[in-house]
Amino acid sequence: MSKLTTALLAMTISFGAHAADTLGLKAGVFDPPRMAPDFTVRGSDGKELKLSQYRGKLVLLEFGYTSCVDVCPVSLGMLAEARRQMGAQASQLQVIYVTVDPERDTPERMRNYLRAFDPTFIGATGTPQQMARVRQDYGITATKKMIDGSKTDYTVGHSSYLYFVDRKGSLRALLPFGRTAADVVHDATLLLKN
Template sequence: MAPEIAQDAADGSAFRLSALRGKVVVLEFGFTHCAAVCPASLASLAAARQKLGAHSDRLQVVFISVDPERDTPARLKTYLAQFDKGFVGITGTPEQMAAIRKDYGITATKHTAGGKTGYQMGHSSYLYFIDKKGMLRALMPFGRPADEIVHDVNVLAAE
């Protein structure tokens, strides 16, 4: 089983990963100030949902912040809406987010570049695929095209 995630989503609703059973869930860990990797992954995920067309409801994307100090719920919600209004954003206290990262083996390190808010986050960049039964089934490294995401979603959705 994929480790449970249970806390408020960026839109204020109560979120439980286990409530998404019946859908293929893709988790992405990232942050809203990311310059390249996170937006590229989110764009691929948004393109995959578009390519799924009438079957786009098979896929639920959940973006989990590795930078809770800057990723407020409002900022996360606005950021994700640029890609797909159906994406769910998760943020919380630094302790809550550290616990989720630990459960999924995600590393995140703050790299300061001057000033209090002048930092970037170095973090693991994988997409975590969770099947309809809640089992963690695959990790996809950064940079995979939308067609490969669609393929994997369709395989997992057909099971």
């Protein structure tokens, strides 16, 4: 089990206690903050994407896949609303949507999918091995389940957390699925000030 996975489990268990950190974040916090595991994959623009290239911006990492019909579109819609609510500050924020289904999520497919939510969102995809490593580094589980009666179509059950990576590249906070755009705006605004 990776150090981040262990930290994620501990954080999830004591989520409420950590929500009241010194900044007043609504999310659970990484205390102390630690460097976010860097990765090099393919972006939805077809170019190499490194998490570290976004230093200087607040990065929101969301894990999901384009064929998802329930959790993922809700999360992306909420993130798009949060960006709208942030107004001019939204330019200091970058949403990166990391696929848990690299077999189907090509850069083009991710670009077209994300454009429907917010044209500034960037998709991250790669080989199954690359993406398995990213999931492992962030403590994300993903399991394929074949759809009844199909030999080729499947869903991917996966954990759904939103990671906040500050301008210096440190993991600062984690929100579980189901939080509101207002929660994201609140925490993003505080992290941009600190």
